[in-house]
Amino acid sequence: MRRSLRWTAPPAVAALSLAGLTGTALPAQALSTQAPPAQALPSQVPPATFPSALAAGARPATYDVVVERDVRVKMSDGVRLLADVYRPARGGKAVPGRFPVIVSQTPYNKAVPGANMTSAYLVERGYVQVVMDVRGTGGSPGKWQAMNPREQRDGKEIVEWASSARRPWSNGKVGLYGASYGGLNQILTAAQRPKGLRAIFPVVPMGDAYRDVVGSGGQIDLGFMPLWLGAVAGLSVLPPTYTGSDPTGALRALQDHVGNIGEFQLTMLFSALSGGDRAFDGPFYRTRSPLTVVDKVNVPAFVVGGQFDIFQRGEPMLYQRLARRVPAKFLYGPWTHLQAAGPALGRTMPGTISQPGPQLPELMLRWYDRYLRDVADPALEALPPVRYYENGSGTWPAAAQWPPARTGYQALRLAGNAAPGRPGRLTTGAASGGPDLAPWTPLSGLCTRSTSQWTAGLAGLFGTGCETDNSENDRLGLVYDIPVRKALRLAGPVSAHLNVSTAAKDGQLTVRLEDVAPGGRATQLTAGWQVLSLRKLDKKRSVTRNGLIVQPWHPYTKASARPMPKNRPVPVDVEIFPVAGVIKPGHTLRVSIQTGDFPHLVAPVPQLIDSVGAGIKVWHDARHPSWIALPVQR
Template sequence: MNHRLFRPALLAVVAASAVVASGIATPTVGAEAAPVRAVARESSAWTPRPEQYPDTVKTTDIPITMDDGVVLRGDLIQPADAHGEAIDKRLPVIVTITAYNKTAMSGGGGGLAGPPPSYLVKRGYNYLFVDARGTGSSAGSWAAFSARENKDSGKVVAWAHRQPWSNGKVGMAGPSYMGISQLMAAGHHPKGLKAIFPQVPGADVYRDVVASGGQLDVGFIPLWLGLVNGTALIPPAYTGSDPQSAIGNLLDHLIGGGSFTMTLALQALLGGNPMYDGPFYRQRSAINYLDDVTVPTFLIGGQYDLFQRGTPMIFEKLMRNGAPVKLIEGPWDHLQGSSGADVGDAGYGSIDELQLRWFDSWIKGIDGHLDEIAPVTYYEQGADRWVKKPRWIADDLHARSYALSGSSAMGGRAGELRLKDPKAGTSTLVPLPVSGLCTRSANQWTAGVLSMVWADNPCFTNNDINDYTGLTFQTAPVDRAVRMQGPINAHLFVSTTGGDGMLSVVVEDVAPDGTVHRITGGWQVVSQRKLIKDRSRYLDGQLIQPWHPFTKESKAKLKAGTIAPVDVEIFPTGAVIAEGHRLRLTIQGYDVPHLLAPIPDLPSQALPLKIYTGPGHRSVVTLPVR
């Protein structure tokens, strides 16, 4: 099979699936933000070192035996001389573990494949791509981030540490699934692991992506499962030398992977246990493996990414542990953050150069002048600039609450957002199953595939049409810029017709010409409104990031005639409402094609809700502002 042709073909299949799915349903770190443009090479004491070796060479399907006897397979890429012969020298190893078939991924080149390995290999690193258990050329059964697979990640690093072509020092790199695998490996403290570089990794798989707010992700999850099962069709490279094992693994993957994914999906859609948070998802959440991890970690995150919520949480967890950790959070969706193509815009070098700086510093002992890189560098929407900070939630932030005031009506009549003296009002929200279609949310929750199909889709840059399908509340034009950064909470008083409902809440910037820029969003099922205060986050005593259990036991429908507060976690961001612009909050009952209620809950979550405002029912949105 021509794998160079396979890779774009696979992306085309995924893109087509997304279209169908959418149709269905240091510079100084200080208190003041400093703008950074392009790659400020002249201001840096660091420059990338040149290539040491002219070529690379690959050895495919090397067997890696796990402690339970299951054989994983890896492709090793080594630096080579001008004749294509591997350099006979022990070198540090960069490891990537993937479920998307190493044969399709090991060439790199963008998207979920991440940057190509040749940049590092030609500068004196070996690079090892390994298929996760039950995927690609590896034996066993795939069960996405099971305890067994997570243990494998640590075992693979330890294996690389011991090999005759390794000097014993190991790093890890890769985006998405490959980024999460790094965190799982680090949690097992394998010998030899010196540094990791996860791009767009998740922290809490349930809240980040599977069921944000308590409804099922039907935008990304089917595409993701299709990608894993689709790449399982690529035959192993060792088919000719060991056809019996190769064909046996191929059949096991097709049967086992399909059984795992189809069973889970069906149970969740029917409202079974996979619909709720619990041990299954905790086992698969990287944040639960990081309690004592201190390995140096460089994180790349995206403000429009699938793991918009989780990547900053990983950063904060590692910083609390005392780990050397950096975070760049850019205006990227999942495919953009995975490719790293625009990471250089943050001002520290391209993705290849940043990885070289990081691994040279922590693995080779070469000074990468890492003190030039702020702990946190994030893109500020609305200002087109990069902001540098010492922490994710820095000391210069404080909580500001805007109260919803008066009434709003679907179709364009806006209520108000006020800092004080809100007026009483009642607004009726009728869930419309088209809300979300004409938004950047549709692109975000199909991992950025829709922008590959139609990059200049006006729905990605103007939310105005979509807002007519919900209730809007907005400020008067602000006379002073409002800078926000971090997680946001919407505290809304609601009543329901059927005891339940979905609140899809969007924070927006309305320009003087009427263009509506979607900044970020959040979601919450009314019946899952139970709040766990000691797991929630507060700033100046005000709630900015609620934590809900999302269990079967915590589910409680709202009695007819009862008005109750519901806290909606709005995913973190960095943005400014410029002088003369308006801050807008829009509330809708759907986010299509992102979320869908399980079948038993569809009737009650499709009925009207009411939103209450005023002194007696103080509905507010609380922002961390600078």
């Protein structure tokens, strides 16, 4: 017998206002200017769990699975893309009848297990799944151009093909499924409002192609972009599964794919690293950014994000925009990219924090059952719109929105005199002291959480300890500390307003927010980056709360670049990606500042030449105050 998923919001959560962020003072009792008493390093937080009330049993499998390989689907320009169709079966034969359909689009080759976005879990429970190689990848002919307008149009057309009454296995109702690339193209497809689409469930989707991943803060992502482009290239030059039956077509597809590596992947990397057009934001990235079209989505959406994911920034933004217009929910966990994507596809990466129920496939099933099978599910409707993991407590608070309505912003100002190995102070009082010199250390960042995060979680598998302790890296720059004497809860985007100077024309700031335990372990909660020459601020597009810019927006265009005035302090606003955590009593809240974040980021050649050898001074006197804006939970 199927059990219902039940959850009752506690009074404090049920009473949350749906209004925007409100200003609130930082609880003075939470912070102390005195050093905390020495304590032993606390034991590791046990695996995070969802509340036990959420652990409802999913309906059981009732079918086997059969697959029809390499179905050719004709697009409006005449190109025939390749799809596999998975159908419910018994006794090795497809069950007759019409079923709701799940559509997935992958650039990672539909023939490669673990990368092909397939879900036997859903097919076994009465769904047909169509998995298509996007144009120029896997078995599909053409040249891959990474989410360009033609590929986006293909997404609309495959949904309408799958929902057509001409498909004898389709009841006309379609949902979209997939993680990462298979999550972001759900939004790009749904924004075109294809006939038959009823719901989407994007897992770790990108929001902004430039700001989320390619050019964080204005430098180029060396940790993930070559890895990703290389993976697409490598999986696209595998012989198509139809090589034996159609060797001529397979050879033609492979020729397109191999030639495209130089035309697209290598050209893109060279342009970005040499300081060409791809090093800056512009139409190329705007066209490929789901945030530019998300307001056109008109179907229910369940977004899953990771707080240490490469798309950590964009996921909550997508949810915010979706929640204004359609039924939407948001799950924001403590995952890297692969840790979040794996469970969504029925696989688990090492290091994934335990989820004793419901698993992501169960949540997906309930979501699709509700909107594709029209099965009433009051318990699903009663789930809070937002569940996020709170780092430091191991709990999953509920909220009616993101950031939670109880979030308010307060500035902590930099004070004292910091130097490498000697902390400065954070204070709720007046700025004082400085300026402090952060030396030019372009290779800083190697032993930090950034290395794991921006290799999608791969670097974290080696167990070096760098993912959970930044203390050695902190010695390569400046840190500013404030002891915490009452639990300090943070949830939302963070920003830093720094007055800085340099003898060079350019430079880069890396700003980390860290939780320092009594034993000295510095756990990075989040970070942000900003190239000095790209500091121009668009105040109209920046988010302001309580008189503070809490989410700065920079154009990052070639036209917006301006060199630094030599040795003269200027204000620079650094967008720091969202945080969700609690700083416990006896711990220390730290802001750490360095001039690099390698191997995550590397400067394009012209930018590097303009930065070589020069450190950055951080000013924080009364005339040039510097501060960090924190999202504090009331």
